[in-house]
Amino acid sequence: MTLRVAIVGSGPAGIYTAEALTKQSAGPVEVDVLERLPTPYGLVRYGVAPDHTSIKSIAHYLRRVLEAPGVRFLGGVELGADLHVEDLLACYDAVVYCTGAMVDRQLGIPGEDLPGSVAATDFVNWYCGHPDAPDFTLDVAEVAVVGVGNVAVDVVRILAKTADELRATDIPEQVLTALAESRVKRIHMIGRRGAAHAKFTLKELRELGELLNADILTFPDEVAVEDLTDLSRQIRGNVDVLQSWSTRPPQDRPRRLEVRFWLRPVEILGVSRVEGIRLERTRLEDGRVVGTGEFETIPADMVLRSVGYRSVPLPGVPFSERSMTVPNEAGRVRDREYVAGWLKRGPTGVIGTNKSDAAETVRTLLAEVTPQPSRPTLDDLLAARGVRPVTYQDWLAIEAAEEKLARTLDRGEKVKLVGRAAMLDAFGGADRR
Numbered sequence: 001m002t003l004r005v006a007i008v009g010s011g012p013a014g015i016y017t018a019e020a021l022t023k024q025s026a027g028p029v030e031v032d033v034l035e036r037l038p039t040p041y042g043l044v045r046y047g048v049a050p051d052h053t054s055i056k057s058i059a060h061y062l063r064r065v066l067e068a069p070g071v072r073f074l075g076g077v078e079l080g081a082d083l084h085v086e087d088l089l090a091c092y093d094a095v096v097y098c099t100g101a102m103v104d105r106q107l108g109i110p111g112e113d114l115p116g117s118v119a120a121t122d123f124v125n126w127y128c129g130h131p132d133a134p135d136f137t138l139d140v141a142e143v144a145v146v147g148v149g150n151v152a153v154d155v156v157r158i159l160a161k162t163a164d165e166l167r168a169t170d171i172p173e174q175v176l177t178a179l180a181e182s183r184v185k186r187i188h189m190i191g192r193r194g195a196a197h198a199k200f201t202l203k204e205l206r207e208l209g210e211l212l213n214a215d216i217l218t219f220p221d222e223v224a225v226e227d228l229t230d231l232s233r234q235i236r237g238n239v240d241v242l243q244s245w246s247t248r249p250p251q252d253r254p255r256r257l258e259v260r261f262w263l264r265p266v267e268i269l270g271v272s273r274v275e276g277i278r279l280e281r282t283r284l285e286d287g288r289v290v291g292t293g294e295f296e297t298i299p300a301d302m303v304l305r306s307v308g309y310r311s312v313p314l315p316g317v318p319f320s321e322r323s324m325t326v327p328n329e330a331g332r333v334r335d336r337e338y339v340a341g342w343l344k345r346g347p348t349g350v351i352g353t354n355k356s357d358a359a360e361t362v363r364t365l366l367a368e369v370t371p372q373p374s375r376p377t378l379d380d381l382l383a384a385r386g387v388r389p390v391t392y393q394d395w396l397a398i399e400a401a402e403e404k405l406a407r408t409l410d411r412g413e414k415v416k417l418v419g420r421a422a423m424l425d426a427f428g429g430a431d432r433r
């Protein structure tokens with residue numbers, strides 16, 4: 001008998017889960033990958049920076065999974081809106097939730113909601129062309145980026161590069177125009193702990209030192225590290241690079257990037273919009289960050305908060321408000337319900353981390369679930385509700401339209417279409433919800 005599994009979310013976790021299910025040898029399997037957007041690949045499409053083309057090419061691997069026999073992509077279908085957990089449990093032998101972490105974590109300081117205080121999630125969504133992204137203009141001279149993780153590095157790099165440097169990428173045309181008109185002169189990237197505690201990785205950090213359009217600097221006192229002996233090679237590498245920037249002579253480039261440490265934000269300043277950020281110098285006490293009572297204000301027209309992502313609860317699915325994940329044991333949530341990816345373990349880890357994570361979930365699922373005959377089909381249920389999913393063929397038409405747009409604009413391989421309407425138009429689906 002065929003095992004029928006619904007996977008909710010078509011990011012790396014969802015697709016690696018589909019792959020692990022199709023590659024197992026226990027018996028025949030059919031997998032439906034449901035996705036709220038008309039497009040697959042989650043953060044590979046709407047997170048990985050447009051200039052990281054080699055990382056984005058992982059999509060070529062992921063597409064082979066969606067094209068494998070027994071696997072279907074059903075886009076434009078949202079769990080919690082178009083269908084509910086009970087519907088999935090009625091139609092499938094098992095359900096795997098892989099909906100990632102879609103929203104920003106908050107700083108919890110005064111001024112956070114002022115215009116000009118922006119979550120990195122929104123800014124990333126914008127430059128990646130996510131259909132739900134707000135619009136931005138870069139009519140600002142000074143930007144403070146809070147956080148020293150890889151997302152902060154991505155955001156800083158996109159702000160610092162020229163539009164010409166990004167022309168050959170798939171960055172949406174309207175974003176490229178906004179970047180060409182950017183008035184950004186000075187960018188501050190702010191870490192609340194030291195150089196040895198920063199979360200970014202060495203390869204990504206080094207790229208900032210290679211920016212053609214921006215001088216980069218650090219301050220010797222802030223990047224000093226007393227004892228390097230117990231630190232990993234990766235962290236020592238970060239510290240070396242950050243220290244070398246403290247003595248690097250400026251080249252009079254149009255933009256300047258300052259990487260700051262031991263400063264925690266205490267207030268975003270401004271009356272009707274952001275005018276600056278107030279920071280308190282910090283130190284570590286018993287491994288915890290504490291304030292020293294010494295303050296510094298950095299003028300800023302825009303504050304980009306890049307302090308991590310957060311999962312959102314799915315209606316009818318258990319959720320821990322403390323860990324912001326779905327409680328599970330090796331991927332098992334409840335009878336016939338499973339979880340993988342960022343929703344399972346929190347918003348950390350690179351694309352590849354989701355592969356072993358998904359494999360664990362699939363092992364648990366296969367050990368417990370037995371296929372049942374004669375379940376109703378999801379197709380009938382969706383049709384009865386007037387929901388017509390975006391098929392894999394429809395997605396290929398969106399991709400083809402993006403390739404055509406790139407040729408028309410004389411840009412790289414693809415240029416992203418922005419907005420659901422443009423995507424639905426690409427395959428004649430304008431009448432769909």
Ligand SMILES: Cc1cc2nc3c(=O)[nH]c(=O)nc-3n(C[C@H](O)[C@H](O)[C@H](O)COP(=O)(O)OP(=O)(O)OC[C@H]3O[C@@H](n4cnc5c(N)ncnc54)[C@H](O)[C@@H]3O)c2cc1C
Pocket residue numbers: 008009010011012013014034035036037040041042043044046047048049052055077078079080098099100101102124151154309314340341342343348349350351352353354
């Ligand atoms: C800005 C950014 C840049 C990154 N860059 C890199 C990089 O360069 N290299 C690297 O290795 N890693 C990178 N990562 C990490 C990597 O993207 C993640 O490890 C990975 O995407 C997590 O996979 P996931 O499937 O759990 O979540 P996601 O990739 O977020 O996929 C979740 C999917 O679920 C869908 N969904 C959500 N809710 C519903 C619902 N209710 N119904 C149906 N579908 C739903 C979403 O639309 C999405 O497509 C980056 C992360 C971020 C945030």
Ligand SMILES: NC(=O)c1ccc[n+]([C@@H]2O[C@H](COP(=O)([O-])OP(=O)(O)OC[C@H]3O[C@@H](n4cnc5c(N)ncnc54)[C@H](OP(=O)(O)O)[C@@H]3O)[C@@H](O)[C@H]2O)c1
Pocket residue numbers: 106107146147148149150151152154191192193197198199200204264265306307308309347348349350
């Ligand atoms: N190229 C790539 O491979 C790539 C690109 C992008 C993302 N990713 C991955 O995606 C994951 C998410 O990245 P991320 O950058 O969003 O998260 P992250 O790596 O967890 O970094 C979050 C940063 O925010 C800081 N922070 C958290 N709360 C704060 C607060 N209240 N005040 C000030 N600073 C605060 C953290 O400092 P503390 O350490 O002090 O908490 C840390 O510097 C990571 O695993 C990352 O490696 C990979």
